[in-house]
Amino acid sequence: MKSILYPLKFEPVYQYRLWGGRKLESLLYKPLPKNEPIGEAWILSDRKDHASKVSDGPLQGYTITQLMKQYPGELMGKLKDRFDRFPLLLKFLDCKEVLSVQVHPSDNQKKYIPDGDTGKTEAWVVLEAAKDSLIYAGLTPGTNKQNLSKAVQSNSVEKHLHSFIPKQGDSIFIHSGTVHTLKGAVVFEVQENSDVTFRLYDWDRTDTKIGKHRELQVADALACIDFEQINIGPVIPVNEGDKTEKLFDDDHFIVWRTQNDSSFTVGYVNEPRILVCIEGNGELYYEDHNFSINKGDVMLLPASVGQCNFRPDNEITLLEIAIPDKQMPLTNPQ
Structure with missing residues (x-):
């Protein structure tokens, strides 16, 4: 269906x-x-x-x-009973x-x-x-x-x-x-x-x-206050290849940043993902339809959407956010 x-x-x-x-x-x-x-x-x-x-x-x-x-x-897919x-x-x-x-x-x-x-x-x-x-x-x-x-x-x-x-x-x-x-x-x-x-x-x-x-x-x-939280500075991103780096990996959210001018894949099967465009613009392809995303836009990919191809119009900076399932291993963006 x-x-x-x-x-x-x-x-x-x-x-x-x-x-x-x-x-x-x-x-x-x-x-x-x-x-x-x-x-x-x-x-x-x-x-x-x-x-x-x-x-x-x-x-x-x-x-x-x-x-x-x-x-x-x-x-929410596999997370539907958690929230x-x-x-x-x-x-x-x-x-x-x-x-x-x-x-x-x-x-x-x-x-x-x-x-x-x-x-x-x-x-x-x-x-x-x-x-x-x-x-x-x-x-x-x-x-x-x-x-x-x-x-x-x-x-x-x-x-x-x-x-x-x-x-x-x-x-x-x-x-x-x-x-x-x-x-x-x-x-x-x-x-x-x-x-x-x-x-x-x-x-x-x-x-x-x-x-x-x-x-x-x-x-x-x-x-x-946690008095052991001292001298906090910027995190060091983790390079995950294909012009993607992981910024945060916490029990509550995982955030990747992609800076790319060619097509790449976003989303994942049976779990929601969120896209936030902080520079540039492009289009996401889903079921023969194009969904535009521009600087400042947030786009929620429901779990039922799964993986999609994303094509930037020029170089884009796109954040992809996952909600970790603490009972299951987290899969990186493809």
Whole structure:
């Protein structure tokens, strides 16, 4: 029986953030809301408050939440019994100003996670950076709960944060429990499908939209910090041949990056894959149909789609994301 599902693209959902800017305008086709800083575009989200909608084809207007409920086997394949909702949340971030210093709980810190949610491990791929960009990832050696707590009170947290100047293409893995923030960069973010964030410090600034300081969660943040996460820098990609490298390999997501100007294969049999185009454009071929993908697009390949041929129009930079099955070995892109 032919599947009703096909390669699916989604509408971005824009989010106001006081630290945001307007750079997502050049990355995504959908116009930004006027006259306010946009820090995040949620490009694949199965959240009650912001569920992604299919942007074209027969299922246009369907949310990812509806698809997960109505077509779990076709969408998730061998993973269909593991997840009630799509397990990843994908975003583009425009960090014009510095974000709050923050931390996310791990999956096993149930006390700090709302019912139905998870911990939050995430990773970034830097799309744009400048000479004054900074990524803060991990603590400096010797930082502990006591001296970090005092630093929060004295507005001197920065001295306890490891930082580096990122460059375009850098990939950074932020395990749950890692203190982190960033400024002056545009990044792609993949994370567990969670919105649990504890602000440790917010640079003593006022959010002009609400006219006051944003709320901090210092006690919860301190409780969730892994103080062994220090001096985090860019990951070293693993070359997997055919102009493909593996950036991240975690229990929650695996991410490959392909930079190619000739045809290659994407997707895999009986498991979903996600494509994110961060440079260039091209077409995916499935059942005698062409599905275009352009810079800024996210495309979900349902498990029923399987492997497909992808043809770039020119050199393309394409991320392919898999959801690992912890009970089964993971197969690399072909």
